[in-house]
Amino acid sequence: MQGNDHSVVRAVLAGDKEAYGALVRAHSATVFQVAFRIVGNEADAEEIVQEAFLRGYQRLESYQGRSAFGTWIYRIAVNCALNRISQPGIEPEYRHGEESNPEEKTVQLAAQDADPERVLLSREISAAQNLAMQRLTPTEKSAFILRHLEERSTTEIAEVLNIAPNAAKQAVFRAVQKLRRELAPLRGNA
């Protein structure tokens, strides 16, 4: 795929605009996923997908093929999402797993057939978790999402956020500690 992407990029740069469509089709779902996880709502995530591919096209001449096109566009998308949540007055929104279509859930805190008390507690935990996520700084939040949900390594996080690996690691540590501290009373452990 990577080699194929490189030849598509060359075709686009040679004037074949339509070839860029293949790259958009191949990577838009991944880009949407990370954008949604950072900004927390569908409309903004879709805008970020558009913005990332548009910026990608405008900067395509600077793409040197050292990393896969997918990694490159992913990095652009994370930066667009980071800019979006860094804008004053814009708060990320997070949907609760329990409120969405059950088939779409990736992680569930309570089973479908759980008793009402358990479902209620689960919702409470989910709401507290979202609130705790909102209290993280943009860097901490992005680093944590990339590490915990996107399962990226420290080196990849550093590369995506354009910070030193140690700074990326520290951002993850701080995020985890803050989240654990905020959620400890609900879970009944330290």
Place this chain on the structure above:
Amino acid sequence: MSHLSDDELIELYYAEGTSAADAHLKACRECSAQFAKVQRSLDAIGSAAVPQRGPDYGDRVWETLRPQLIPFEKKTLRWRGWTNWKAAAMLASCAILLVAVFLGGRYWERITTKEPNIASTPQATQRVILVVLTDHLDRTERLLVRLEHAGLKDRTDSAQLQSEAQELLASNRLYRVTASNAGDPELAGALDRLEGVLAEIANDPKLSTAGIERVRKDMNTKGILFEIRILRARSSDQESGLNTAKGATI
């Protein structure tokens, strides 16, 4: 070995821990219990459900995007239509020009090597680096001092602080990489810690007095400020040392 820290336990959770920490975890019941707690709390932090995109999502994105894109210009070879003899003449002219430039360069080098090239001596280069670094450390120190005593009156204050932090962040990254490549772990480490503070300030969407207090507490800005002062003193000493050395040779 002392017990594992929270950070080490988090690293182990994400399978990035050291083998020594892993071995300790297997042998120590206390750390195992602590690790189980970390594991439980992190396992419970799930993602908000990511809405699935249909198989035609890529097509939809492309349809919206396509009208906004301007095709890149084809890089055609203008001299494709030239006859062979014209191309050969062009190549020959280029070769003659290259030889002339090379010989001229050799001659120029011979007549100018008699004069000492002060700007390219290692001492001069080091002095330039020290001056630039001292300036960076000065600015950083001022920013940290402002941070220590900040009471942000309005949005202009925080915007000013953030724009300065953004500027410093870019240059700090460059100095950190340079220091690391030059084998100066002390300077690289301090600049690395400083980078964390600068990134936090630069990326905070609503920098407030409470936010600054949090950065101060979480990232020990007092400690970093102290480190910066020591490093600044060190670079000033080196700079004056170089000046003295230069004076002695003159």
